[in-house]
Amino acid sequence: DTGVSQNPRHKITKRGQNVTFRCDPISEHNRLYWYRQTLGQGPEFLTYFQNEAQLEKSRLLSDRFSAERPKGSFSTLEIQRTEQGDSAMYLCASSNFLGHGTNEQFFGPGTRLTVL
Amino acid sequence: QQQVKQSPQSLIVQKGGISIINCAYENTAFDYFPWYQQFPGKGPALLIAIRPDVSEKKEGRFTISFNKSAKQFSLHIMDSQPGDSATYFCAASKEDNFNKFYFGSGTKLNVKP
Numbered sequence: 680d681t682g683v684s685q686n687p688r689h690k691i692t693k694r695g696q697n698v699t700f701r702c703d704p705i706s707e708h709n710r711l712y713w714y715r716q717t718l719g720q721g722p723e724f725l726t727y728f729q730n731e732a733q734l735e736k737s738r739l740l741s742d743r744f745s746a747e748r749p750k751g752s753f754s755t756l757e758i759q760r761t762e763q764g765d766s767a768m769y770l771c772a773s774s775n776f777l778g779h780g781t782n783e784q785f786f787g788p789g790t791r792l793t794v795l
Numbered sequence: 796q797q798q799v800k801q802s803p804q805s806l807i808v809q810k811g812g813i814s815i816i817n818c819a820y821e822n823t824a825f826d827y828f829p830w831y832q833q834f835p836g837k838g839p840a841l842l843i844a845i846r847p848d849v850s851e852k853k854e855g856r857f858t859i860s861f862n863k864s865a866k867q868f869s870l871h872i873m874d875s876q877p878g879d880s881a882t883y884f885c886a887a888s889k890e891d892n893f894n895k896f897y898f899g900s901g902t903k904l905n906v907k908p
């Protein structure tokens with residue numbers, strides 16, 4: 680399977696704990712995006728990377744959230760001191776942005792986080 | 796501030812009928828409008844997309860109608876099938892250096908056999 684993969688698929692944690700999610704984009708895709716999706720809503724942009732550089736962060740991304748994409752390959756999203764409001768589906772998407780034309784984003788299956 | 800508004804929230808259609816989902820946007824700088832289909836437990840998958848230089852795009856049973864002056868676009872699913880039952884999201888973006896997508900809130904479609 681050469682699509683976007685995310686691990687774990689499900690994570691249950693207690694409030695105050697730290698969690699880390701991983702996203703493996705489609706090989707050679709230079710762009711990687713993180714979105715958050717709550718029940719009954721569309722995905723909301725969190726942040727994105729062009730290769731290893733994090734180019735934009737949403738104001739939704741509080742200082743408890745940090746994302747990395749070392750060497751421009753896989754990415755991790757860490758949430759520190761989780762709160763119940765962090766419970767959501769965290770989606771990763773990747774694209775091959777050529778500087779022009781369509782920037783189709785391919786989504787992974789998501790990681791569903793439940794904070795108790 | 797919601798950049799893209801989507802309606803209806805849910806839709807029930809008989810097999811063989813036409814499903815219509817509508818979206819409206821505010822930012823006239825948006826120039827790429829994709830529709831995504833999402834099944835339970837899966838990530839969204841691109842269904843069809845349109846740019847504002849055309850008023851309609853058709854791919855199989857799926858058609859996007861685009862009204863630039865009204866800042867509205869809609870998805871039509873012809874001959875709807877039970878396998879089309881899913882949640883559909885419209886989105887909008889500016890094809891600049893960021894390509895950040897703004898999604899609608901989704902429409903849950905149920906096609907009854």
